[in-house]
Amino acid sequence: MKRIMLFFLTIIGLLCNANGATLINDTEVEYGITEIIKPIAKAANIPENRLKIYIINDDSFNAFVRGGEDVFIYTGLLKQIKSPNALRAVVAHELGHTIGGHMIQIADKMQAEMMRTMIIQALGIGLMVAGGNPSAGAGVLAGSAGVAQQSMLSFSRDEERMADDLAVDLMVKANEDPNGLIEVFQQMHDIQGAFETRINPNRINHPLTSERLNNAKTKIGKLKNTPKKSKNQIAKEKTNYDILRAKLIGYLDTDKTVLTLYPYKDKSDAAIYARAIANMRAGNLGTAKTGIQTLIKRHPKSPYFYEMLGDIEYQYGHYDDSVDAYKQSLTLSNNAPQIETALAVVLAERNKSGDKEHAGELCRRVILNEPSPLAYWILARVSDSATSDWAMAEFYKMNKDEKNAKKYAKLARKKAKKGSPEYIKSGDILKK
Ligand SMILES: [Zn+2]
Incomplete structure (x- = not known):
C-alpha cells in the first residue's frame, strides 16, 4: 500500500483545494538534489533508480515522502535550507516516518488528489517564464506560520521524536554528519520562534522545535564518532547546492529579494546565476546574456548554463542561436526531457526544413520517458x-x-x- 508521509504536515489545506500547488520540472534542480539525497536513500534501502525527486512550487518549509521512494520537497524549504547536509537531514526525518510506519488517515485520498492536481501542472521553469507567470513567493513567515498550525494535526509527539531518532541513525549509516538535523531545527526555531511562544504546550501533542532540538543534540552527543567530510568536500557540495538555490530564487522571488540576497558585489557563480535569471524575467535580455556567458566561460562543461542561453536567445527571437545553445546543452547532459522539450518548442517555432520532423522526434522521446501536456501539444503542432x-x-x-x-x-x-x-x-x- 502506498503511504504518504508528511514533514510538518501542510498538504491538507494546500492540496485538497489545490489549484495553487505546482510541480517544478527542472533537470538541473532535480538532478542536483537527487545527488544530495542519494546516500540517505541508499541507507534507507531505496534502490538507486527508484528514488524520484519532485519539487513543489510553494513557499512552505516542508517536505514529505510518498510511497517510500518519491521525495517531495517544497521550494520554500529549499530557499531556506542553506546547506546540503541540512537538506539531507530533512529527508532522513521523512524517511524516518516511512520506516517507522507512521501513517496519517487521509493519506490515500490526498494521494489521488495530489497526483491529479500536481503532475498535470508540472512545468519547466524556463518555459514557465517564457509562457506564464510563476507565482511569486508569498513570504516565508506567512507560509511557516501556516505550517506550524497544520503540523499540530499531524504526527504525534512520539512519532516525531522517533522520526528524528531514525534520521540521526540514517545519517550515520549514510556516512553523513547527523548535525544536519541540528541545523534544520535551528532554522525552524528562528522561523517559528515568534509563533511558538504563543502556543500553550499543554494543549497540543506536537513537540516544539526547541524540544526536538534538545532531543537530537542529546542523541548525537551519545554517538561514539560522527561522520565528517573534508573541508574541500563540504565546500564543493555547498557550491553546487548554492547554484540550485540561486536558480530557484532567481525564478521564483522578486527582483528586490534577488538583489538583497545576491548584491552586485557578489561575483560567485550562484549570485551571477540568480541575477541573470532575474534579469531574463524582467526582460533585460542583454544583461542576462552577459551573466550567463560569464558562467559558460567559467564552466564550459555545464549543460544548464547553455540551457539558459537557449532560453534567452529564444526570447530574443534568435531561433538559430537558441537551437545551437539547446543542442550544446543536450550534448553535455544525458537524458534531459525538459531541455528536449525546450528545443522542440523552438524548432516548431522556427520551422525551417526538417525542423518539424526533428521536433516531432524529440516530443516522442519525451513522451516515452516523461510524458507532459506540453510535449503532446508540440507534437500536435508539428x-x-x-x-x-x-x-x-x-x-x-x-x-x-x-x-x-x-x-x-x-x-x-x-x-x-x-x-x-x-x-x-x-x-x-x-x-x-
Ligand atoms: Zn515529522
Missing part, C-alpha cells in the same frame, strides 16, 4: 492531421478534459490508418 488529433486527445486527457479528449480521439480514429499506434491509442481514450 504532425500530420491524424497524429495531430491523437496528440491533442492525449493533451486534453492529461489535462483531465474528458470531453475534448474524446472529441479529438474520434477525429483521430477517422483519419488514422487502422491498426496504427494513433488508431489504437485513440481507441483507448474512447473506451474510458
Whole structure:
C-alpha cells in the first residue's frame, strides 16, 4: 500500500483545494538534489533508480515522502535550507516516518488528489517564464506560520521524536554528519520562534522545535564518532547546492529579494546565476546574456548554463542561436526531457526544413520517458492531421478534459490508418 508521509504536515489545506500547488520540472534542480539525497536513500534501502525527486512550487518549509521512494520537497524549504547536509537531514526525518510506519488517515485520498492536481501542472521553469507567470513567493513567515498550525494535526509527539531518532541513525549509516538535523531545527526555531511562544504546550501533542532540538543534540552527543567530510568536500557540495538555490530564487522571488540576497558585489557563480535569471524575467535580455556567458566561460562543461542561453536567445527571437545553445546543452547532459522539450518548442517555432520532423522526434522521446501536456501539444503542432488529433486527445486527457479528449480521439480514429499506434491509442481514450 502506498503511504504518504508528511514533514510538518501542510498538504491538507494546500492540496485538497489545490489549484495553487505546482510541480517544478527542472533537470538541473532535480538532478542536483537527487545527488544530495542519494546516500540517505541508499541507507534507507531505496534502490538507486527508484528514488524520484519532485519539487513543489510553494513557499512552505516542508517536505514529505510518498510511497517510500518519491521525495517531495517544497521550494520554500529549499530557499531556506542553506546547506546540503541540512537538506539531507530533512529527508532522513521523512524517511524516518516511512520506516517507522507512521501513517496519517487521509493519506490515500490526498494521494489521488495530489497526483491529479500536481503532475498535470508540472512545468519547466524556463518555459514557465517564457509562457506564464510563476507565482511569486508569498513570504516565508506567512507560509511557516501556516505550517506550524497544520503540523499540530499531524504526527504525534512520539512519532516525531522517533522520526528524528531514525534520521540521526540514517545519517550515520549514510556516512553523513547527523548535525544536519541540528541545523534544520535551528532554522525552524528562528522561523517559528515568534509563533511558538504563543502556543500553550499543554494543549497540543506536537513537540516544539526547541524540544526536538534538545532531543537530537542529546542523541548525537551519545554517538561514539560522527561522520565528517573534508573541508574541500563540504565546500564543493555547498557550491553546487548554492547554484540550485540561486536558480530557484532567481525564478521564483522578486527582483528586490534577488538583489538583497545576491548584491552586485557578489561575483560567485550562484549570485551571477540568480541575477541573470532575474534579469531574463524582467526582460533585460542583454544583461542576462552577459551573466550567463560569464558562467559558460567559467564552466564550459555545464549543460544548464547553455540551457539558459537557449532560453534567452529564444526570447530574443534568435531561433538559430537558441537551437545551437539547446543542442550544446543536450550534448553535455544525458537524458534531459525538459531541455528536449525546450528545443522542440523552438524548432516548431522556427520551422525551417526538417525542423518539424526533428521536433516531432524529440516530443516522442519525451513522451516515452516523461510524458507532459506540453510535449503532446508540440507534437500536435508539428504532425500530420491524424497524429495531430491523437496528440491533442492525449493533451486534453492529461489535462483531465474528458470531453475534448474524446472529441479529438474520434477525429483521430477517422483519419488514422487502422491498426496504427494513433488508431489504437485513440481507441483507448474512447473506451474510458
Ligand atoms: Zn515529522
